[in-house]
Amino acid sequence: DGGITQSPKYLFRKEGQNVTLSCEQNLNHDAMYWYRQDPGQGLRLIYYSQIVNDFQKGDIAEGYSVSREKKESFPLTVTSAQKNPTAFYLCASSMAVGTGFVDTQYFGPGTRLTVL
């Protein structure tokens, strides 16, 4: 089945530790995104990548880092510098700019991170 997978579904971290959230897609999409969602709120963009080996900061990139070494993978690291990391993290992907398609984004199931 084609789609986006995120792992783990639930993640617990001690304060001061870095943690990496996985996002994989087999849709052959060029663009990938990380969003954060807090309870009762909308989505806020953390980072996005339109092509392998390139990524850009979103609105709330501080305390986060990403890499895009492979087209199908876009892992997100939540560092100890992120002051309030407890949230629901969502990964998405879409077709590339310039393909002529309206850029529908497809989302993974999310990872719920809790800092203890």
Added chain:
Amino acid sequence: DAKTTQPPSMDCAEGRAANLPCNHSTISGNEYVYWYRQIHSQGPQYIIHGLKNNETNEMASLIITEDRKSSTLILPHATLRDTAVYYCIVRVPYNNAGNMLTFGGGTRLMVKP
């Protein structure tokens, strides 16, 4: 991206049509209307999009007014599994802001037996 206004919540009887309105009076000519929904604790799910013509797919229909200042998402036969928050988003595809989707408050649809 144009601002959208949606009612915070709606109820619908199972098997009946659910009509979810969205106002976007400041929409510009090259902005599309997208609808997504989010079931509790899951990732958002794309439903449908349109520019100015009415659109229909296997999930829903999208009715856009002639002046494009408002639209309605129609779920023709709502089921309990359609209970979710529905988001109306108006934006230019592939804008320079990294194609981010700006989700507002949305409409919480409750489908009741």
